[in-house]
Amino acid sequence: MPFTFAFLPGIVRAHLFGGIEPPPIAQGERNTMSKKLTVAVVGATGAVGREMLKTLHERDFPATEIRAFASARSAGTKVPYGDKELTVQELKEDVFEGIDLAIFSAGGSTSQKFAPHAAKAGCVVVDNSAAWRMDDRCPLVVPEVNAHALEGHNGIIANPNCSTIQMLVVLKPLHDAVKIKRVVVSTYQAVSGTGQKGIEELERQVRDLFNGRDPECNTYPYRIAFNALPHIDVFLDNDYTKEEMKMVHETVKIFEDPSVKVTATCVRVPVFYCHAESVNIETEKKLTAKDARVMLSQAPGVRVVDNPRELMYPMPSYCVGEDETYVGRIREDETIDNGLNLWIVADNVRKGAALNAVQIGEELIKRDLLRVTDKNVFLK
Known part of the structure; x- marks a missing residue:
């Protein structure tokens, strides 16, 4: 009989494919941020994008609305968010009006094209690609290490490489x-x-x-x-x-x-x-x-x-x-x-990408930095 991964014991499949749930977050550790926000995940159909949605939900991120964006090819598909599903919208330059925070995991070329338009619309970007990491205008942040670097950001914040x-x-x-x-x-x-x-x-x-x-x-x-x-x-x-x-x-x-x-x-x-x-x-x-x-x-x-x-x-x-x-x-x-x-x-995929990006968002709220002071820095 041909080999299939279905033959593996459930616990082994869980370890292989990421099915083990993280430990529950104690109530006292959940964020108590009161301001309600509109948050977007760009690249929502990818492995990291899906993990970002999962992490936002698990950590009770204070958003009244979560929007999922991806390429035109994925528009109209559904992605899970908690016990609900979000309909994926096509990513365009004009979709960021009214969005407070956009977490990008859609590749460097997509980030280079769309992140400046998000910042111009007053939307703070946390980008998981390598596109902005070494740009002097963008802080490169691991919250446990250098959260202070968020001060004075210009609207785009880079997530470091996972390793x-x-x-x-x-x-x-x-x-x-x-x-x-x-x-x-x-x-x-x-x-x-x-x-x-x-x-x-x-x-x-x-x-x-x-x-x-x-x-x-x-x-x-x-x-x-x-x-x-x-x-x-x-x-x-x-x-x-x-x-x-x-x-x-x-x-x-x-x-x-x-x-x-x-x-x-x-x-x-x-x-x-x-x-x-x-x-x-x-x-x-x-x-x-x-x-x-x-x-x-x-x-x-x-x-x-x-x-x-x-x-x-x-x-x-x-x-x-x-x-x-x-x-x-x-x-x-x-x-x-x-x-x-x-x-x-x-x-x-978690701390190396999705979790770190969400933690940056939490730190921005904690420090009252979820705003763009100069909306044209990246489009000049």
Whole structure:
């Protein structure tokens, strides 16, 4: 009988495909923002767009109306929002009047074309693409790390790369305490980072291999099933990939510290959800592994799972659907005086994209910054 994913136990399918629900949000942790808003999700039919809608609903985001936008091809389709469905509207330049906040996850070219028109209409944009990340006019924000950067925004705020977000949520408290000099990171990135097409390619290739068929490679240059590809995004003149250099440049911008040196190797692995990272840091001052565990256990958005003697450490299969960034395998680097090794895992679709964007929206409301002071900055 041919292999099908339906044969897998339910809990395994849940871990593979993101079916595990995040822990319920305690009532006291729900936002109590009273102002009611109109919020748009642009790219609502994609994997991240759907997760954004889910996250907005779960966190009781104070919106009287949620609007879903996508390309003309998807207009008229339905997307879930809580126990209701939203009808997807076609994205056009004139749809942003009366919208307070638009969260974009529709790709860089779409963001470059439409985000300036949203800002001109007085709508604040949080963009998940790479289009605006290194633009000096746009803050690049991880709320647990540099929420202050939202002050004085010009209407477009950039969501960092997924791999950068989870690394810096963990490294920021350490950097504040002992000053990080150098970071060496190797990533193990899930196929959902490529979108729905990456998920479908891995699923299809696994099924083909189990059934004795040669798998086709459409999304990746080589087979991703039962393989690892040291190649994410395009190769640059320095032989690094664009994904690797994103981590370098985004870290400097978010930390506001050009003295921090970062080198990265980014690898695509056959996991559906959750990126993992092996991170080595060198610091100016000594920090023991024990003190680092205590410090990180008190850091916002971080959960420490670090008891290797009991085989307790973060893994992608345990972090699907979770809001926190997990860290474990915390140990001192025995080759240098002031060094630590860490293993960091987070849901790349949730904290690495949707949740971080929604948290930026929450922070804008909290700081009374949900407004555009100069509506023509990006159309001049």
